[in-house]
Ligand SMILES: Nc1ncnc2c1ncn2[C@@H]1O[C@H](COP(=O)(O)OP(=O)(O)O)[C@@H](O)[C@H]1O
């Protein structure tokens with residue numbers, strides 16, 4: 001008997017020990033978290049007050065534990081007056097409520113709290129309140145906003161960075177090389193440059209190259225595609241606005257202003273409306289910009305490079321491009337020949353892109369097969385260098401680890417179809433209504449053609465079609481074809 005008691009005592013003590021340990025662990029955790037925790041018992045005496053609460057209210061746990069809320073806090077105090085007492089009465093929690101109160105030393109605390117009843121053996125034994133200091137959250141939001149601004153600035157830096165140099169222009173074509181030399185020569189001057197070339201010929205590459213070789217290279221490079229933005233918006237984007245210029249307008253600098261000592265690249269200038277072209281001309285002539293709705297003239301400090309993918313002389317003739325603006329923009333004109341006119345560059349560029357994607361994809365391809373090169377040299381490259389790069393990138397996805405040469409078999413089907421376009425499918429073979437109708441329509445067309453070719457001779461037509469004369473007569477009637485085919 002005695003022995004059994006002894007064992008029970010040991011068990012109890014061991015259990016007690018475990019409880020103590022767990023209790024201590026929980027208190028340690030409660031002191032480590034960033035929310036204030038405050039607990040009162042059923043007699044409204046404070047029984048738990050964590051470290052975050054001490055920090056927030058500037059009170060010491062040892063001074064308030066066991067005391068009533070009303071004795072600790074200046075009146076009127078929210079928790080005593082409303083929350084804890086109310087919950088002790090109603091047994092209902094309050095979730096995510098905003099509130100503020102003044103501490104004894106006059107400091108104001110903004111917070112959001114949740115308060116819950118704690119039931120023990122069916123009775124409310126305590127109320128626990130968890131709250132977050134909104135002053136801290138305010139700091140947190142300010143920090144987040146600051147980070148967002150920093151991110152936007154970095155994004156903008158990325159956008160206004162021009163990675164390409166004139167050295168990056170690849171090719172051995174003599175015309176192209178002359179353009180590179182010319183671009184280097186004119187880069188250091190401030191005059192406007194007009195770059196003419198089909199899509200994908202490297203207009204932007206040249207624009208960046210000129211910017212980076214110019215006195216404006218420290219400033220931003222700001223490209224804008226005039227075709228991508230509606231005209232009214234383009235105007236405010238280029239020139240900027242002042243508050244009140246139109247409903248909702250705010251003070252925003254335009255791209256010309258933002259470019260400061262950099263370069264504005266006006267891509268697809270031919271897409272700009274005539275009236276906006278006129279306004280642009282005035283800016284270039286006056287060397288100053290006025291924001292929409294403003295009278296203040298801001299000096300134009302940036303270099304203007306523009307580009308068009310249609311021949312500017314034709315564009316002027318067709319009244320797409322104002323001639324006065326054209327002469328102003330084209331102080332220096334650079335004409336980039338299309339890829340099909342510089343066959344010798346196809347191999348050079350193909351090998352260049354093959355190496356680029358080989359490195360990027362971790363492959364070991366270093367050349368192009370003679371067969372594939374042959375097809376590349378026959379192709380007309382409507383998308384120019386950009387299209388060639390897309391072809392190679394696409395094909396490199398079908399390369400095996402052991403491959404060393406890029407061949408025709410690596411080209412995906414849709415690229416092969418582009419390289420060797422199929423003969424057009426006769427339009428008579430498209431479905432016209434139901435299958436039955438289509439068949440009848442096709443039969444009718446074939447009979448008509450045969451009749452015409454045989455000058456309306458029924459016997460010969462029937463022979464050619466491999467049917468009897470009677471059958472042909474029947475079909476002509478049934479299909480509503482007149483026997484007198486006009487020739
Ligand atoms: N001569 C070239 N050497 C190297 N890359 C080129 C060359 N021409 C064009 N590219 C590349 O082809 C792509 C299209 O060029 P881009 O300058 O955007 O053409 P565009 O502005 O005329 O449409 C870009 O990735 C560019 O780097």
Ligand SMILES: [Mg+2]
Pocket residue numbers: 200203204267
């Ligand atoms: Mg472009």
